[in-house]
Amino acid sequence: MRFMIIVKADKNSEAGIMPSEQMLADMGRFNEELVKAGVMLAGEGLHPSSKGARVRFSGKDRSVTDGPFAETKELIAGFWLWQCASLQEAIDWVKRCPNPMLGESEIEIRQVFEAEDFGDAFTPELREQEERLRAEITRQSGQ
Structure with missing residues (x-):
C-alpha cells in the first residue's frame, strides 16, 4: 500500500523560516532509514503558500487566488510518499520521525488509491x- 505522509505547515514554515542544519541532518538520517527499509518512494519540502496559488472550480469556470492563505493549520509544508504493508506500519514510521517544526507539529497519513480500489468503473481501457501514462512518466524521469 502507498501512503502520502503530509507534514502540516506552521507559522514558521509559512514565514519562510528555513530548517536548521541540525534539523536537516536529523531528517536526512530519518530519510536514509526510510530508503534503506524500502519505504520511501518520494519526499519533498514545499515553499510557503505566499509563493503559491489556488484554482477554484465552479462548473466550467476557474478562478485563481494567489497565496498566502489564511488557515495555516490546513496548509502543507512537505510530504513523503511511502510504500508500507499497512496503515499501522506508516504510523510506526511517523512516530520515529524527528519533529519537523520548531514547536508543536502534526503529520497526516493518507492512503493512496490503487487501481483495484475503483472497481468496475476503472475499465480495461482506463x-x-x-x-x-505511468510508463511514460518513468521514461521521462530516466528511471
Missing part, C-alpha cells in the same frame, strides 16, 4: 491508459 487501466491501459493509466499503465501507458
Whole structure:
C-alpha cells in the first residue's frame, strides 16, 4: 500500500523560516532509514503558500487566488510518499520521525488509491491508459 505522509505547515514554515542544519541532518538520517527499509518512494519540502496559488472550480469556470492563505493549520509544508504493508506500519514510521517544526507539529497519513480500489468503473481501457501514462512518466524521469 502507498501512503502520502503530509507534514502540516506552521507559522514558521509559512514565514519562510528555513530548517536548521541540525534539523536537516536529523531528517536526512530519518530519510536514509526510510530508503534503506524500502519505504520511501518520494519526499519533498514545499515553499510557503505566499509563493503559491489556488484554482477554484465552479462548473466550467476557474478562478485563481494567489497565496498566502489564511488557515495555516490546513496548509502543507512537505510530504513523503511511502510504500508500507499497512496503515499501522506508516504510523510506526511517523512516530520515529524527528519533529519537523520548531514547536508543536502534526503529520497526516493518507492512503493512496490503487487501481483495484475503483472497481468496475476503472475499465480495461482506463487501466491501459493509466499503465501507458505511468510508463511514460518513468521514461521521462530516466528511471
